[in-house]
Amino acid sequence: MPPIFLHNTLGNKKEEFIPIKQGEVSMYNCGPTVYDFAHIGNFRTFILSDILRRVFEYNGYKVDGVMNITDVDDKTIKRSVVEGISLKSLTHKYEELFFSDLEALNIIKPQKTPKATESIADMISLIEKMLENGTAYKSSDGVYFDIAKSPGYGTLAHLNLENSTKERVANDEYDKTNPRDFSLWKFYTKDDENVCYEAPFGKGRPGWHIECSAMSMKNLAETIDIHTGGIDLIFPHHTNEIAQSEAVTGKTFVHYWIHGGFITIDGKKMSKSLGNIFTLQTLKGKKIDPIAYRYFVLGTHYRSMLNFTWEAVGGAQVAWKKIKSFVSKTYDQQESRLVSKSIIYKLSEYKEKFSKHINNDLDTSQSLAVVFEILKDSKLPDHYKQELILDFDKVLGLKLDEKEEEKIIPENIKILIKERDTARNGKNFAKSDEIRKEIELQGFEVKDGPEGTVITPR
């Protein structure tokens, strides 16, 4: 297998990837908190995990991937209380929407997508072990991890612990400037409504950080190859995952930490107050195909900051369609059957070049440059260009062979269409209208013609 180099946040340098088991990769991707639509910044990180998986598979590795679904934490509980619905129905709705967005972005669903609420017993057992070995302690409002008992605490985030105070923090999210003992388990308060679990140390609910440690160890192993996430997760989330996991097992938790950069919108941070939190629905509303967004993301190295502008993503859509229209055509294979030595040489040279870039810390922008170089090569017959680019698309995932008319209607939309037809047949027009809005919200247009309902991507 050719060498793959990845930037490891742990040592803050590019390293050759050496797997725990030869030919295999265990990878944990910090997944979404399902309390709202995921935004395009979140999706940049999920595209990174997807490219990483595809690169390993392209190189012949077997990948065992996990992406968790955070369906119980401060944010989800708060939102379900505000909306006046149960935690389960809130998280179920956004989980479905999340997976349909992944599909639209051609992100291959990881092999396992466990939900936090299904692993509570595993979290409790980790906390019990920490209470036993003295790295955790009980206080009036919950169980906390004692960061003073963790010798390497903060290595990942390059923390300076001189300023740390002996304080604790119940909130899952806090600032790097003030590292403190963090919450493993929060005792029940009335703000949690009916969300609570029995535990030997007192009823309550888990903190966010312990959820990922438990799901990673349960679904993969105590030590895994790779853990991914956005750079905003380095502290406190990933720092705390390392501390508590290693406090339990005494083993290294993860060998390679891969973190993706931020997205800014017109040079500004995405924020509610600026009204610039864009989702895939926002993009579809402006006639930007989710795959054009994927192409836009691949144009910049994953560790760099990426500035989103409508002009730039529009340009990406034009470039993507240009490659796609070339690749999706049918070419006469007959004329190119005469294979000269120079063609064979060219083919292997291009393949090598592409692999070298993609294996060099996932340099997708250089890999895309190879695609354009191939398109411009006047000495290579079209049929061979097509074959090469389609091979590269196994990594890029740009659906280059998909013809416009073949655009697939996702499964969940098909179900909604059926439900709407039933409502219409039963003359329940209020319900059918409601479903139509839901379908439109997910980026599809609904038209009722003489031959029935016609659905088209917007």
Ligand SMILES: [Zn+2]
């Ligand atoms: Zn996580």
